[in-house]
Amino acid sequence: MTDFIEVDGVEKVFDVRRKTGFLRRERTQVRAVDSLSFTVGRGEMVGYIGPNGAGKSTTIKMLTGILTPSGGRLRVAGIDPARERTRLAHRIGVVFGQRTTLWWDLPLIDSYRLMHRMYRIPDARYAANLDRLVELLGLADLLDRPVRQLSLGQRMRGDIAAALLHDPDVLYLDEPTIGLDVVSKAKVRDFLRELNAERGTTVLLTTHDLQDIEQLCKRVMVIDHGRMMYDGPLAGLHEAGESERVLVVDLERELPPIDAGAPARVVRVEGPRQWLAFPASASAAPLVARIAAEYPLVDLSVREPDIETVIAEMLRSLGDGRGAGNTGGTPKPPPDRATA
Numbered sequence: 001m002t003d004f005i006e007v008d009g010v011e012k013v014f015d016v017r018r019k020t021g022f023l024r025r026e027r028t029q030v031r032a033v034d035s036l037s038f039t040v041g042r043g044e045m046v047g048y049i050g051p052n053g054a055g056k057s058t059t060i061k062m063l064t065g066i067l068t069p070s071g072g073r074l075r076v077a078g079i080d081p082a083r084e085r086t087r088l089a090h091r092i093g094v095v096f097g098q099r100t101t102l103w104w105d106l107p108l109i110d111s112y113r114l115m116h117r118m119y120r121i122p123d124a125r126y127a128a129n130l131d132r133l134v135e136l137l138g139l140a141d142l143l144d145r146p147v148r149q150l151s152l153g154q155r156m157r158g159d160i161a162a163a164l165l166h167d168p169d170v171l172y173l174d175e176p177t178i179g180l181d182v183v184s185k186a187k188v189r190d191f192l193r194e195l196n197a198e199r200g201t202t203v204l205l206t207t208h209d210l211q212d213i214e215q216l217c218k219r220v221m222v223i224d225h226g227r228m229m230y231d232g233p234l235a236g237l238h239e240a241g242e243s244e245r246v247l248v249v250d251l252e253r254e255l256p257p258i259d260a261g262a263p264a265r266v267v268r269v270e271g272p273r274q275w276l277a278f279p280a281s282a283s284a285a286p287l288v289a290r291i292a293a294e295y296p297l298v299d300l301s302v303r304e305p306d307i308e309t310v311i312a313e314m315l316r317s318l319g320d321g322r323g324a325g326n327t328g329g330t331p332k333p334p335p336d337r338a339t340a
């Protein structure tokens with residue numbers, strides 16, 4: 001796989017003026033991104049996650065050319081984003097879940113017509129892409145509606161189409177499923193999976209929803225204080241933090257705690273409902289099969305840990321010096337922080 005995104009020792013330092021007295025201002029520096037290195041191959045779909053203020057948006061802004069790095073080397077499709085922002089704009093698409101790039105008061109189709117002109121998309125290509133995106137994202141009935149009248153899920157699908165009209169090779173997605181209901185989330189994820197499989201679009205996905213990562217990304221990168229802390233499969237991240245999922249079991253009647261065999265264990269019992277914790281890196285299927293075969297079941301559901309917990313536990317395990325074990329990923333102990 002050829003490297004499509006190259007980030008090599010990249011730094012971003014912001015100068016911040018802080019008010020310290022009535023007329024006094026102190027200048028300080030915030031190191032938002034710190035010696036960050038990674039590569040993403042063409043056609044990869046990678047989750048890019050981390051706690052609030054970790055440096056995710058700053059990285060994406062440098063990758064789009066909005067911000068210039070303070071140091072290091074960055075390339076996207078062989079282009080230096082800060083130097084050739086306009087040329088790069090034709091190769092990338094960006095979706096911010098919390099903001100829209102669509103014109104609020106105009107019918108959806110008018111935003112697309114404006115993008116057609118802005119990106120100078122050849123007419124035939126624009127028409128073909130629009131047809132395909134309208135069909136895949138179910139936008140046909142929405143095209144004549146002003147954007148402000150769309151629901152959040154409809155608007156998000158509209159934004160994703162807008163980011164793809166010019167056929168970009170890489171798509172940056174920042175919280176594309178935030179605030180969406182289950183059905184809309186599924187639609188967005190199905191679409192992204194198809195886009196990646198059919199057109200080989202490279203995707204960098206920032207999200208607080210673990211299921212986005214689980215369903216879309218084979219690889220996940222975790223950043224904290226501007227540094228890469230983990231790069232590998234999601235299962236490895238779960239192992240590193242020893243995070244757990246919980247199986248909620250509704251039995252036909254009250255029974256003694258279920259004996260599901262190690263490492264699963266009952267952590268709570270309330271009448272006929274029992275909660276079993278098991279390692280998040282393991283599949284739930286054998287556990288479910290065993291319980292279904294041996295107990296009178298009414299219902300079952302699996303609760304995922306939230307992404308903040310998984311990240312916090314992984315970072316704690318690095319801090320503990322327990323390391324991340326044989327995860328198949330690359331947990332990165334914080335080398336300088338220990339001595340800083």
Ligand SMILES: Nc1ncnc2c1ncn2[C@@H]1O[C@H](COP(=O)(O)OP(=O)(O)OP(=O)(O)O)[C@@H](O)[C@H]1O
Nearest residue numbers: 014016030032050051052053054055056057058059
């Ligand atoms: N323009 C700026 N000026 C000064 N500091 C900034 C600026 N932009 C970001 N920062 C700081 O850089 C750090 C990284 O911020 P960034 O927005 O990249 O984090 P993030 O991982 O995207 O967080 P979140 O998940 O909250 O969006 C934070 O400490 C933030 O306050």
